[in-house]
Amino acid sequence: MKELKKHIEKIVSLNEEEWKVLKNGIEKESYSKGDLILSEGEHCDFIAFVQTGLFRFYTMKEENEKVIEFWFPLDFFSDYRSFLTNTPTNFYIEAMQPGTIWKIKRTYMNKLYEESINFNKLGRIVSEQLFLMKALRLDSFLTDSPKERYLQLLIKDPKILQAVPQYMIASYLGITAESLSRIRKRI
Amino acid sequence: MKELKKHIEKIVSLNEEEWKVLKNGIEKESYSKGDLILSEGEHCDFIAFVQTGLFRFYTMKEENEKVIEFWFPLDFFSDYRSFLTNTPTNFYIEAMQPGTIWKIKRTYMNKLYEESINFNKLGRIVSEQLFLMKALRLDSFLTDSPKERYLQLLIKDPKILQAVPQYMIASYLGITAESLSRIRKRI
DNA sequence: CAATGCAATTGACTTTCGTCAAGAAATACT
DNA sequence: AGTATTTCTTGACGAAAGTCAATTGCATTG
Structure with a gap:
């Protein structure tokens, strides 16, 4: 506690x-x-x-x-x-x-x-903090490409990448597992 | 007031x-x-x-x-x-x-x-209400296609469609004006 | 260590989206 | 009404995403 x-x-x-x-x-x-x-x-x-x-x-x-x-x-x-x-x-x-x-x-x-x-x-x-998290996330869907969202995740939330299988991260980014794999290859 | x-x-x-x-x-x-x-x-x-x-x-x-x-x-x-x-x-x-x-x-x-x-x-x-609005919006980006988001807008927010030029609605849906035009044609 | 299961990648193909450019349609203005 | 401006649509093309299937890689375990 x-x-x-x-x-x-x-x-x-x-x-x-x-x-x-x-x-x-x-x-x-x-x-x-x-x-x-x-x-x-x-x-x-x-x-x-x-x-x-x-x-x-x-x-x-x-x-x-x-x-x-x-x-x-x-x-x-x-x-x-x-x-x-x-x-x-x-x-x-x-x-x-x-x-x-x-x-x-x-x-x-x-x-x-x-x-x-x-x-x-x-x-x-x-409530304000929960709002902020949602708002930032929504903004990135409106303004960034999947590739950009992935790159930002690398910087801002590296702990997610370490702890979570890639296919769930893909879903979290709004794309398929295959697409994320290809985005990673392109980088 | x-x-x-x-x-x-x-x-x-x-x-x-x-x-x-x-x-x-x-x-x-x-x-x-x-x-x-x-x-x-x-x-x-x-x-x-x-x-x-x-x-x-x-x-x-x-x-x-x-x-x-x-x-x-x-x-x-x-x-x-x-x-x-x-x-x-x-x-x-x-x-x-x-x-x-x-x-x-x-x-x-x-x-x-x-x-x-x-x-x-x-x-x-x-704050709670603002959160709810953002959360619903984000969910639709994670789970729905642009076409589905447009169809939901038709039902849930018809007043936006009447008041706002289409190219801004496209942007609000996260796509280009041309794409929205084509989505509308497909329906 | 082989066998299993899950995760990630790759290939082939389709669909959709983005971009750029040109026209058509609608709206506003004089 | 006629012109100008803005908005919407269409076409052609390339880039990226989705889908399905197969394969590779990795870890767990019997």
Whole structure:
């Protein structure tokens, strides 16, 4: 829990009482490689924090996996669309390695939002950060070629390249595994 | 200001005092067709609300305009990346028609965030909504073909098609004007 | 160490997209 | 109405991506 507390404190400074209340809503979960934390049709009713492990967020489109995101230790994650709108998801969250996470439920989160300014601040800043990540990613689809997106990934996210098989990276870049292989050859 | 107040009240209910404080930080601005509200190199230090008119958010990539977003009446807008990180922007915001907006400055917004739970709630929910829009858009780039993205636009955002020239829609879909023209022919 | 399974590459081929240039169509202007 | 400007379409071509199938490379394991 130390990492989580430290991470939250970088965002907002909670007093003893607030931290105690927050802690009461948090539970630890452990997963084995290949476990599904969320599946199509379910509601995502939590926000989580990666303690250890590696997770991916993907969807199926006509038999093909489309990887939306990868999550590493110290990342907050959720199917935030399903979480916010309280609607069933089309996505899957999979543990790519054994790992442990901290989870907080939406109902508890909403209770916190009613309680103190700091929890709203926390929720706001987490939302802002999630927004920024999506916005940067979208911009690169609008302005860059697949080759350029790959080159930027090399620079900005080398840890993804080390940890993840290439065919998933291709999907994450919005192209096929074969295309990525050819892009790499051209460089 | 009526529309703005009504719109905010759908998100969070402010008391008389809070509304008065908020109002003090809001100023009206009017633009003519073609005016630039924000240009590359500047800092975006505001969040705005469209009262009337039509605005677009775009960037230049090697002489070519890349349209990121369109904003219509009742939309909140900002170069939220520049706003949140307080860094210079690579983007432009242009009034595509004569229009008026309400603006609130970052410094004022940050003051509000210190003041009451409701302003944080407002900021949180606006951030959540902005996140949702980006996330949906990104998903469609990862999972759909240009043709599919166009067809979805027909269904989900017909107002964009009516109000915006096709070559900007092409850019918004991540393709060239010629490609969009051919996609339309194929249908 | 051979055998298996998964990942990555390569080849052949099709489809689609981008680019450049030319025209047609639509819109705005005088 | 006629002209000018902008927008949209079309054609020709090259580059890149998708698809399917086969092969190579790599790691795991029995």
